[in-house]
Structures are given as structure tokens and as C-alpha cells.
Amino acid sequence: MAMEVRPWTAPRQVPPATAAGELPVAGGQGDYRQAIKPTPAGWPRRDQWCLWIEPIHDHGPTGIWEQRWRQAVEAAVATWQLQLPIRIVGDPSQAQVLVERRRPPLQQGRASHGRALLQLLEVRRAGPWQLEPRVQVLISPGQNPRAIQATALHELGHAFGLWGHSDQPGDAMASKPGPAPVLQLSPRDRTTLNWLQQQPALGGIGVAP
Ligand SMILES: [Zn+2]
Structure with a gap:
């Protein structure tokens, strides 16, 4: 299906609370909702996610590290699938979450094994333009499974x-x-996610017709 994509830029002077409704108040000891931040366009949550995982190129014995990386990522996805509808897709252009096998670049001189990078995009699939999160998740292969x-x-929790x-x-x-x-x-974790899923999704603020 034809799909168009363009970057979304936040209009000036939109306070986060406008799009996100009320900002969270502490949920007590049972969760950490007060630590979770919305985007300027609202909460980047969805009722359903499409996720792409970098494929294995070497299926033979020399590809053992690629295969172990993919199995470990799939196990983590399966854990989130118990809480959220997540569909694994083979076409990265259909995905809101893209998991790549590579070491994240240094950030302020510090190394890490994983990173999630959020962009907001305006996407038109069949109907009108809609705001979607697009998250690039970098997971280093250089660790044990x-x-x-x-x-x-x-x-993936960030994603x-x-x-x-x-x-x-x-x-x-x-x-x-x-x-x-x-x-x-x-x-x-589950209580915080359930709270997030009840918040308003990304709004149409700033989305041109
Ligand atoms: Zn983190």
C-alpha cells in the first residue's frame, strides 16, 4: 500500500501538558509513572505496534552470534507481547519500532549497549495524515545473550x-x-505501562491536512 512519510516539527509554544492532558502525579510505590515524560505532541503510545528486527544474514555456523542476538531480542519482544499487541513485520517501512544490531555511538564520551531514539513522523497510509512515533533501537551484539x-x-520499554x-x-x-x-x-513495570496505555495517544496538533 502506498505510504507517505514526512517529519513532524513541533509548533512553537505548545506546552507538553496541552497535548498530554494532565501530567502524571505520583502513583505511589506501585509504579513510576511520575518519571515518564510525554512528547510535545502527547504520549507516544499506541494500541498496536509493528516492529521490525534486523534479519540474520548468516544462517550457518559462522552466524552463531547473529543468531544468538536475534533470539535474545525475540525473547524480549515476546515478554512485551504479553502486555501489548505487537506484530513483527518483515518490511521496515511498515514498522514503528526498528531494532538494529549495532553498538550505539558514544554519548558524551560514554559507551552503552543499547539506545532508543524517538522521532515523530507524519504518516499517510490510506486515510488522512497521522502522527506516529518512529523508534530506532540499537542493541549491541557484544554481550552475552x-x-x-x-x-x-x-x-523496548522506551520504544x-x-x-x-x-x-x-x-x-x-x-x-x-x-x-x-x-x-x-x-x-x-506492568502497572506503569497500563497507566500509560490509558493516556490520550499522540494528538493531531500541528498536523497539516
Ligand atoms: Zn533507559
């Missing part, structure tokens, strides 16, 4: 709209990883 899975679980961090090490969205890799979502 459990660490890759934990990194992917965390970065699905959790743009903030928990201060508790047992949460997938913890700002600092604890001693053991977190491979499952905690009750606090």
Missing part, C-alpha cells in the same frame, strides 16, 4: 512509550542495572 535480552527488554526510568533495580526500566539481568517485567 542474557545481557542482550535484558538490554533489549529495557530499550513502547516508557520514556523515563525507575529508581528500583528490579524493574526492567531501572536507571541503573542491578547485579542480575532483568529478563521479566516487574509488577511496577
Whole structure:
């Protein structure tokens, strides 16, 4: 299906709270909603996501690291699929989330194994122009599979709209990883996500007809 895409630029003078409704107040010990930030156009959440994962090029014995990377990423996606409708697609142009196998560039001199980068795009598929998040997720291949899975679980949380961090090490969205890799979502992760899913989605603010 023909699809057009163009970058969205925030109109000046739109305070985040206008598009996002009321900003979150602390949800108590049960979640970390107060740490989650909206975009200037509202909450970058969706009822359904399409996700693309970089394919394996080498299916033979020499491709073992590629294959392990992909399996670890798929395991992290499967964990999020228990909470959200996520469809894995083969065509990157159809995806809102693109997971790539590469080490993120240094940021202010610091190395990391994963990064999620959010863009807002105006997309026209069949009907009118609509605002969509487009998230590039970089996951380094240079870790053991459990660490890759934990990194992917965390970065995918950002991709699905959790743009903030928990201060508790047992949460997938913890700002600092604890001693053991977190491979499952905690009750606090799930409660925060459920709260996010009830917020208004990206609005049409600034979308030209
Ligand atoms: Zn993070």
C-alpha cells in the first residue's frame, strides 16, 4: 500500500501538558509513572505496534552470534507481547519500532549497549495524515545473550512509550542495572505501562491536512 512519510516539527509554544492532558502525579510505590515524560505532541503510545528486527544474514555456523542476538531480542519482544499487541513485520517501512544490531555511538564520551531514539513522523497510509512515533533501537551484539535480552527488554520499554526510568533495580526500566539481568517485567513495570496505555495517544496538533 502506498505510504507517505514526512517529519513532524513541533509548533512553537505548545506546552507538553496541552497535548498530554494532565501530567502524571505520583502513583505511589506501585509504579513510576511520575518519571515518564510525554512528547510535545502527547504520549507516544499506541494500541498496536509493528516492529521490525534486523534479519540474520548468516544462517550457518559462522552466524552463531547473529543468531544468538536475534533470539535474545525475540525473547524480549515476546515478554512485551504479553502486555501489548505487537506484530513483527518483515518490511521496515511498515514498522514503528526498528531494532538494529549495532553498538550505539558514544554519548558524551560514554559507551552503552543499547539506545532508543524517538522521532515523530507524519504518516499517510490510506486515510488522512497521522502522527506516529518512529523508534530506532540499537542493541549491541557484544554481550552475552542474557545481557542482550535484558538490554533489549529495557530499550523496548522506551520504544513502547516508557520514556523515563525507575529508581528500583528490579524493574526492567531501572536507571541503573542491578547485579542480575532483568529478563521479566516487574509488577511496577506492568502497572506503569497500563497507566500509560490509558493516556490520550499522540494528538493531531500541528498536523497539516
Ligand atoms: Zn533507559
